[in-house]
Amino acid sequence: MPLIDLRSDTITLPTPAMRKAMAEAELGDDVFGEDPTVRKLEELAARRMGKEAALLVASGTMGNLVCQMSHCGRGDEMILGDKSHIFYFEQGGSAAVGGIHSRTVPNQPDGTLLPDDIVSAIRTDDVHFPRTRLIVLENTHNLCGGSPLSPDYLRQVATIAAERGLRVHVDGARIFNAATALNVSPAELAAPADSISFCLSKGLAAPVGSVVCGSTEFIAGARRMRKVLGGGMRQSGIIAAAGIVALEQMVERLFEDHENARRLAKGLWGIKGLSVGDPGNVKTNIVYMELGAELPAPETARKLEEAGVRVLPAGPHRLRAVTHYGITKEDVDMALTAFRKIFQP
Numbered sequence: 001m002p003l004i005d006l007r008s009d010t011i012t013l014p015t016p017a018m019r020k021a022m023a024e025a026e027l028g029d030d031v032f033g034e035d036p037t038v039r040k041l042e043e044l045a046a047r048r049m050g051k052e053a054a055l056l057v058a059s060g061t062m063g064n065l066v067c068q069m070s071h072c073g074r075g076d077e078m079i080l081g082d083k084s085h086i087f088y089f090e091q092g093g094s095a096a097v098g099g100i101h102s103r104t105v106p107n108q109p110d111g112t113l114l115p116d117d118i119v120s121a122i123r124t125d126d127v128h129f130p131r132t133r134l135i136v137l138e139n140t141h142n143l144c145g146g147s148p149l150s151p152d153y154l155r156q157v158a159t160i161a162a163e164r165g166l167r168v169h170v171d172g173a174r175i176f177n178a179a180t181a182l183n184v185s186p187a188e189l190a191a192p193a194d195s196i197s198f199c200l201s202k203g204l205a206a207p208v209g210s211v212v213c214g215s216t217e218f219i220a221g222a223r224r225m226r227k228v229l230g231g232g233m234r235q236s237g238i239i240a241a242a243g244i245v246a247l248e249q250m251v252e253r254l255f256e257d258h259e260n261a262r263r264l265a266k267g268l269w270g271i272k273g274l275s276v277g278d279p280g281n282v283k284t285n286i287v288y289m290e291l292g293a294e295l296p297a298p299e300t301a302r303k304l305e306e307a308g309v310r311v312l313p314a315g316p317h318r319l320r321a322v323t324h325y326g327i328t329k330e331d332v333d334m335a336l337t338a339f340r341k342i343f344q345p
């Protein structure tokens with residue numbers, strides 16, 4: 001029986017069209033600005049996000065760090081959610097590499113930060129304090145159930161920032177999932193942000209890469225930061241070629257992943273021994289399950305794997321399942337059969 005792998009949308013393999021585009025890509029040295037395929041991807045990405053310019057980077061982590069370091073100097077402070085990917089899963093690179101101080105405020109269950117919490121966290125001019133420079137939002141919000149942040153909310157935070165001379169960065173690793181779920185353009189979600197990063201290598205199925213978008217001036221600075229982090233790549237058109245296919249061919253199908261995630265959540269909802277909350281809260285491609293205190297996540301994940309489905313332990317008693325390219329409705333139903341086998345033998 002084949003394993004149905006729901007650990008992450010990062011496990012997606014490049015499509016045949018990507019393999020072909022990679023094999024045939026026109027290449028040059030991108031550090032000299034001479035890779036036509038990278039340029040084409042960056043222009044396409046900037047246009048999709050409604051920004052002046054874009055920069056291909058090795059990963060989402062690098063994209064976020066490049067942006068943070070472009071907005072903040074050493075000792076500056078950024079405000080971000082206590083469940084944000086940058087705070088949780090990027091090794092504290094903000095501080096370790098960027099010298100940036102993190103001020104967390106609570107993420108609400110829908111992935112937002114309360115405007116009042118943001119305002120209270122902004123520092124006044126005082127010799128004791130670091131200087132607040134940046135507000136970071138995450139869209140969709142991974143740890144908050146893949147929830148999308150709406151254009152209205154983003155504009156509200158951007159207004160707070162603009163009134164106080166702060167910048168806004170959006171970690172938009174799954175921004176196309178957010179745009180799909182909200183039925184808006186990615187540019188509308190990017191408009192309130194000074195910078196946005198998104199992943200090519202998750203639901204869009206490219207093998208490598210993320211893109212950072214912003215003003216021409218911002219991207220010029222970000223290009224320097226990428227170089228100092230060792231992210232200046234040479235014939236990177238070979239990965240950009242897959243990225244172009246990702247943007248041109250893989251965005252329109254994301255709604256299928258969302259339908260499959262809802263199907264999964266609805267099926268799990270009826271299973272005793274785990275809790276998925278309200279399946280109506282599943283807006284994109286991520287489903288979290290809370291297990292009873294007697295069920296450790298790693299052991300449960302191992303049992304599920306023996307039954308044919310792989311999920312990710314995401315806490316002592318929490319599992320994560322992500323739908324993606326290659327996972328069909330039938331796979332979801334088979335996954336549910338495996339869950340029932342383990343939880344309702």
Ligand SMILES: *Cc1c(COP(=O)(O)O)cnc(C)c1O
Binds near residue numbers: 058138210
């Ligand atoms: C995956 C992810 C990243 C980091 O991307 P990598 O390519 O794995 O470094 C950043 N932010 C969010 C919200 C993510 O889901």
